[in-house]
Amino acid sequence: MTLRVENLTCWRGKQALFDRLSFTLEPKKLLLVEGSNGCGKTTLLKILAGLRPPTSGLVTWQQTPLDAMTEEYNTHLKWLGHDNGMSRHLSVIENLRINANLFACEAKGIETVLHQIGLKPFQDTLVKHLSAGMKRRLALARLMLGHSSLWILDEPQTSLDKAGVALFESLTSEFLDQGGSVVIASHQPLGIAPNYIQRLNLSACH
Amino acid sequence: MADFSFFILMQREFKIASRSVQQFLLPISFFSLVVLLFPLGLNPSPQLLQTIAPGILWVAALLAILLSLDNLFREDYEDGFLELLVLSPRPLALLLAGKVAGQWLIIILPLLLIASLFGIFLGLPNHSLGTLLISLLIGTPCLMLIGAIAAALTVGLQQSSVLITLLLLPLYLPVLIFGSSAVQHASTGLSSNPQLYMLSSLLILTLTLAPLAMSAAIKISLSQ
Numbered sequence: 001m002t003l004r005v006e007n008l009t010c011w012r013g014k015q016a017l018f019d020r021l022s023f024t025l026e027p028k029k030l031l032l033v034e035g036s037n038g039c040g041k042t043t044l045l046k047i048l049a050g051l052r053p054p055t056s057g058l059v060t061w062q063q064t065p066l067d068a069m070t071e072e073y074n075t076h077l078k079w080l081g082h083d084n085g086m087s088r089h090l091s092v093i094e095n096l097r098i099n100a101n102l103f104a105c106e107a108k109g110i111e112t113v114l115h116q117i118g119l120k121p122f123q124d125t126l127v128k129h130l131s132a133g134m135k136r137r138l139a140l141a142r143l144m145l146g147h148s149s150l151w152i153l154d155e156p157q158t159s160l161d162k163a164g165v166a167l168f169e170s171l172t173s174e175f176l177d178q179g180g181s182v183v184i185a186s187h188q189p190l191g192i193a194p195n196y197i198q199r200l201n202l203s204a205c206h
Numbered sequence: 207m208a209d210f211s212f213f214i215l216m217q218r219e220f221k222i223a224s225r226s227v228q229q230f231l232l233p234i235s236f237f238s239l240v241v242l243l244f245p246l247g248l249n250p251s252p253q254l255l256q257t258i259a260p261g262i263l264w265v266a267a268l269l270a271i272l273l274s275l276d277n278l279f280r281e282d283y284e285d286g287f288l289e290l291l292v293l294s295p296r297p298l299a300l301l302l303a304g305k306v307a308g309q310w311l312i313i314i315l316p317l318l319l320i321a322s323l324f325g326i327f328l329g330l331p332n333h334s335l336g337t338l339l340i341s342l343l344i345g346t347p348c349l350m351l352i353g354a355i356a357a358a359l360t361v362g363l364q365q366s367s368v369l370i371t372l373l374l375l376p377l378y379l380p381v382l383i384f385g386s387s388a389v390q391h392a393s394t395g396l397s398s399n400p401q402l403y404m405l406s407s408l409l410i411l412t413l414t415l416a417p418l419a420m421s422a423a424i425k426i427s428l429s430q
Contacts, residue, residue, distance in 0.1 A: 049293060052429035074295040083286025087218070089225040101214045102294045102301075126225070 001027050001062060001076070001149045003048070003181060008057035010043055017043055018202055021057070027149070030172070030182040030192060035202030041185035042082070042154055044202065048183055049079050049152050061150075075104075078148045080156055084139035088128035092119055092138055095127060096145065105146025117141040117167070132159040140168060143175075151175065151182045166191070211296040212304040219308030229277060234316045237270040241324045252329050259328035260338070260389035263321055267342060268349060268382055274313060275353040275370055278306070279361040279424070288361070292428055299417035302354070302424065306417075310350045318342060330393055337392035337402075344405045345385040351416035352377050358423035362430050381408060 003025040010017045017040030025031050033041050046052045048059060050066045050073060059066045061073050086095045093110065100107045114120045117137050127135060136159050143151055151172075157165050169191045172182055176196050184190070190197070223230045244262050245255055282288045291301055318339055325335050356373045360366035388401035 046429075051289060051292060071295050071297075074293050077293060079289065079293050081286050081289050083284070083289070085286040085290040087222060087281070087285060087287060089222045090218070094221065098214065098218050099290070102290065102296060104295060 001179070001181065003150060003183075004060045004063075005048070006058045006060070008044075008047065008059065009055050010040060010047065011055045012040070012043070021200075023198075023200060025181050025183065025198070027179045027181055028176050028196065029198050030176060030184060030190075030196045032190060032197055032199050033183065033185040033202060034187070034199060039202045041202055045081075045152050045154050045183060045185055049077060050074075051079075076149045078143045078151045080139055080143060080151070080153045082154055082158075084135050085142070086127050086135065086138055089126065091124050091126050092130070093123040095138065096141060099142050100145050103146055109145055113141045113144045116144065116171075118163075133161055133164055136160050137164055137167075140171065144171065149180055151180065153182065153184045153186075155186055156184060157186060157188050211300040212307070214296075215291075215301050215305040216308035216311075219305055219312065223308075223312045230274075230312050233270040233274040233313050234320065236273055237266045237317060238320055238324075240266040240269060241328075245328070256329040256331075256393065259325065259330045260334075260386045260393065262328070263324060263338065264341075264345075264382055264386040264389070267317060267321065267346060268378060270317065271313065271346060271349045271353060272371065272374065272378075274309065275357045275374075276367045278309060278354060278357045283361045283427070288424060288428060292425060298421035298424065302358070302420045303417040306350055306354045306420070310347055313350075314343070314346055317346070330389070333395075334389055334392035337398045338389045340402060341385045341388040341398070341405060344402065344409050345381050348381045348405070348408050348412045349378060351412040351420075352381075355416055355419045355423055358420045358427060360427075361424070362427040381405065384408070 005024070006022050008021040009019050021044075023031070033044060035041055043052070047054045050059075050070060053067075061069070061076070066073055090098070093114070096110050096113070097107060100110060114123055117140060119134065119137055119141065122130065122134065127138065130138065136156075140156065156168055160168060165188075173192055173196075176182060176192070241262055244258070248254060248258075279288065282291075291298060294301070321342060322335055322339060325338050330338065353370070353374055356370045357366075359373070360369050363369065384401045384404045388398040388405065391401065392398040
């Protein structure tokens with residue numbers, strides 16, 4: 001379950017966001033992508049998730065290039081982007097049910113996940129009536145549905161309160177303990193044991 | 207994994223529609239308005255209305271569907287749901303086909319009802335009402351599917367409605383021509399089978415190819 005990146009290059013217009021970037025992410029490791037605004041963190045994450053193709057270079061998962069195994073890769077991957085991916089017209093539990101269906105996870109886990117994330121009292125509330133932090137919690141709940149081996153998270157702590165951030169950190173630590181790998185783009189300090197963390201500073205790539 | 211992928215988004219579409227009724231009533235009310243206003247703007251003689259009824263009904267149905275397209279993927283794009291669809295292990299083409307099918311059902315059922323009513327008001331002979339309904343039933347999914355490709359291609363753009371209209375104009379012409387001429391033929395007592403067969407072949411073509419094109423288009427839109 002190793003994610004490997006070889007000579008990854010991505011251009012935006014005439015500017016290279018990153019040039020010949022290579023790294024390996026083993027299980028039980030967290031890659032913290034850092035860098036100033038606009039330096040290509042989200043772009044790198046999208047490339048790693050297979051959402052956009054790199055200008056050149058190769059991303060492999062268990063020695064197979066991503067575009068050769070999209071469907072299989074997707075069963076291992078959980079993605080959390082800038083947006084939460086939850087319809088505002090549906091209730092908390094309806095959104096999670098659709099997600100479980102979409103990723104073929106068992107719906108039985110939903111109740112437990114709702115408890116863990118602290119949204120159990122709001123399970124029938126429409127998402128448009130939730131606060132920004134609660135929406136982000138709901139998006140985190142998605143990560144815990146079913147099994148996965150790689151999380152790719154774009155600024156996961158956005159709009160979470162202190163308790164939410166602590167919850168997120170404990171969930172991530174637990175996931176790492178169980179052998180998962182995590183890629184996070186973030187500006188905020190991360191309360192996770194330093195022996196898990198592997199850093200990548202994109203601003204230094206220019 | 208392909209087992210019931212098709213129904214996941216269809217069900218979701220129904221649920222969302224039941225919560226935001228206004229958005230889904232818009233195409234229908236637009237359809238009724240266009241059909242209602244035509245006789246008022248023209249000379250309301252029964253003979254004229256009967257002649258132009260097939261054209262009016264078909265053009266209005268086409269415009270109503272065109273109107274619904276801009277919103278087809280907009281919200282899912284903005285709240286990040288499309289990203290999840292692409293990253294789901296289920297086949298994207300089937301998921302999207304289910305979504306479009308859901309939208310079509312939501313629009314088409316009231317539209318058929320109102321169209322047959324307006325057909326009678328405009329003086330279409332009774333024996334051609336069946337043809338009107340059948341032609342709409344076969345033709346509108348074509349319009350919806352072709353339109354969904356354009357909507358998928360332009361979902362990442364800020365102001366996509368103008369572009370959608372321009373893209374779709376040439377592709378919609380055959381459906382409109384065969385659809386309205388089927389009703390015309392039926393109202394003059396001729397057989398409308400040739401037109402309906404042509405429409406059916408267009409439907410089969412779009413039904414098989416459009417979902418694939420849609421999923422490719424969504425992936426392109428998201429990779430910007």
